[in-house]
Amino acid sequence: MGLAFQNIAIVGCGPGGLASAMFLARQGHQVTLFERFSEPKPLGSGLLIQPSGQDVLESLGLLPEIKRLASPVHQLHGISTHKGRRALDMQYKHAKAPVSALGIHRASLFDVLIEAVRLMKIPIEVNNEFIGVNESGSDIKPLFSTGGHDGTFDLLIDASGARTPLATGRIRKLSYGAFWATVDMPAKHQIAPNALDQRYWHASKMAGIMPVGINPATGNPGAAIFWSEKPENTDQVINAGIERFRSEFVSLWPEAEPFVAQIGSMDELTMAVYEHRTGRPDTSTRLYSVGDSWHCTSPQLGQGANMALLDAKVLAKAIERAETTKDISRSYRRSRSFHINLYQLLSVIFTPLYQSNGRFLPFIRDVAIHNFARLPLVRSLITYTVSGVLGLKLFGQRRN
Numbered sequence: 001m002g003l004a005f006q007n008i009a010i011v012g013c014g015p016g017g018l019a020s021a022m023f024l025a026r027q028g029h030q031v032t033l034f035e036r037f038s039e040p041k042p043l044g045s046g047l048l049i050q051p052s053g054q055d056v057l058e059s060l061g062l063l064p065e066i067k068r069l070a071s072p073v074h075q076l077h078g079i080s081t082h083k084g085r086r087a088l089d090m091q092y093k094h095a096k097a098p099v100s101a102l103g104i105h106r107a108s109l110f111d112v113l114i115e116a117v118r119l120m121k122i123p124i125e126v127n128n129e130f131i132g133v134n135e136s137g138s139d140i141k142p143l144f145s146t147g148g149h150d151g152t153f154d155l156l157i158d159a160s161g162a163r164t165p166l167a168t169g170r171i172r173k174l175s176y177g178a179f180w181a182t183v184d185m186p187a188k189h190q191i192a193p194n195a196l197d198q199r200y201w202h203a204s205k206m207a208g209i210m211p212v213g214i215n216p217a218t219g220n221p222g223a224a225i226f227w228s229e230k231p232e233n234t235d236q237v238i239n240a241g242i243e244r245f246r247s248e249f250v251s252l253w254p255e256a257e258p259f260v261a262q263i264g265s266m267d268e269l270t271m272a273v274y275e276h277r278t279g280r281p282d283t284s285t286r287l288y289s290v291g292d293s294w295h296c297t298s299p300q301l302g303q304g305a306n307m308a309l310l311d312a313k314v315l316a317k318a319i320e321r322a323e324t325t326k327d328i329s330r331s332y333r334r335s336r337s338f339h340i341n342l343y344q345l346l347s348v349i350f351t352p353l354y355q356s357n358g359r360f361l362p363f364i365r366d367v368a369i370h371n372f373a374r375l376p377l378v379r380s381l382i383t384y385t386v387s388g389v390l391g392l393k394l395f396g397q398r399r400n
Contacts, residue, residue: 006030009142009153011130013040016291016308017159018113021122022060023316033117033124034142034149036160040124042110044272045180046212046224048073048196049102049109051095052388053306056313065112070102071194071211071221076386078198078208080362081252085370087200087354087362094376094383101302101387103196105182105224107216109305125149130160133287140286155325157315158289159308162296166289168279174298176355177273178206178226179237179245185211185221186258196302199253203354203362207253225249225259228355231273238266245269274298278344281311281333285325288315288332295340297347300354306388307343311336339391346385 007030010017021031049057049066057063078088092099117124129145139152158166191197191209198208206228215222227249229237237245246260263269276297282288291308318331352358353365372378384390 007032007151007153008155008157009034009140009149010157010159011128011142012036012159012161012291012293013114013124014159014161014291014308015109015113015305016293016312017157018110018117019056019060019309019312020157020159020290020316021117022113022120023312024319025120025122027316027320029319031122032149032153033122034128034130034144035124035126036129038126040110040114040126042106044106045182045226045270046103046105046210046222047109047305048210048302049104050302050306050386050388051092051099051101052303052392053309054102056306056309059313060116062112062116066102066104066109069108069112070104070213073101073103073196073211074194075192076196076198077192078200080200080202080366082201083366085366086373087366087369088198089369089373090379090382090386092383092387094379095387096380099387100194101196103211103213103224105212105214105216105222106305108212108214111216130158131165133166135284135286140284154286155319155328156287158287158293159291159312160293162275162277162292164289164293166283166287166293167277168283169277171275171277173231174274174276174351174355175230175357176228177231177234177271178228178299179269179271180224180226181263181269182212182215182217182222182224183259183262184215184218185223189258190255191259199256200354200362201252202359203352203356203365205252206354207249207256209256209259223259225256225263229271231271234271242266272299276344276347278341281336282329285329288328290315295344297344298351298355300351301343301347301386301388303343303347303388307340310339310388342391343388 011034013035025031075091080087132143134141140156141152196210208226212222249260290311314335318328322328
């Protein structure tokens, strides 16, 4: 039968927080969302919704609208320019069941989720900078820098992101971040169609282009472009100006010129900085973490939002089935820890292959991918990994 909670607090209006709110409200719980901004808003440019994330969105009844706004991505493709070798070679058609990822702008994903939350009349309290919790044996209270909410809750779900004040686990700042921007898809271009396409100079330079469906700024078909960079070089790159940026990008990848030519100034680019941390999913039987609040990492495997959506679904299922709060903790940890730890480990292994100063690891990457990635067993393993389903029980079927 499960527990009947009077009220549940969710801190953060990212994909994990919004999905958690919908799942729990559907179960009949009273849910309140807390957001630090004056208006909930997305951060970033494009992302891939993998088959694992699509499954969650389908459970929420949101996948058709997401597909309308997104672009199918059938493959991940990359060339190591100094040798002309394939450095990234993965096609979703090699999965057991035919699938594709969905390239989408973060604003489009956010708009679909927030509209669904509002239609369900789930309250959102804004201007609440989360700083901690105050927990007793029978309830838990979120603490905000502005004072904020006076009430207490039966459960609190921390979906406030990588910089949560409740972070557990050792944090490691990654040596590379990326400049991101969104442009319109040119009418004519030579980039691989329906693909996340990339070019590399060893692992110290990486340029990428990915279709994101509708560009929210123009309403036209759009693409996200990204350029890897060390965070400590951010000011230097910005001060060098947009002409220098475009020149560097096109020198690595001449065919990208119709994309980067649309960027008028450095103000149109956003620098994203990444961290790696694997914490605990719960620190009490009343406090639970989803998404980056629990596990944050490099975007190399494209799993961030997808992992958060999976967390939300599994935590809601654990709450629905639990007879005690200890049951929630036990079920949530058992259901998610292996999958998350696996992908955190894979991220640690793969990130230096694509973003690092060394030459040996990129050389191994190029030789391995170019010569072996198309072998049936290897390509299936790569497809399962990128699709986000490695370590889950089923693939090509709904995961309840």
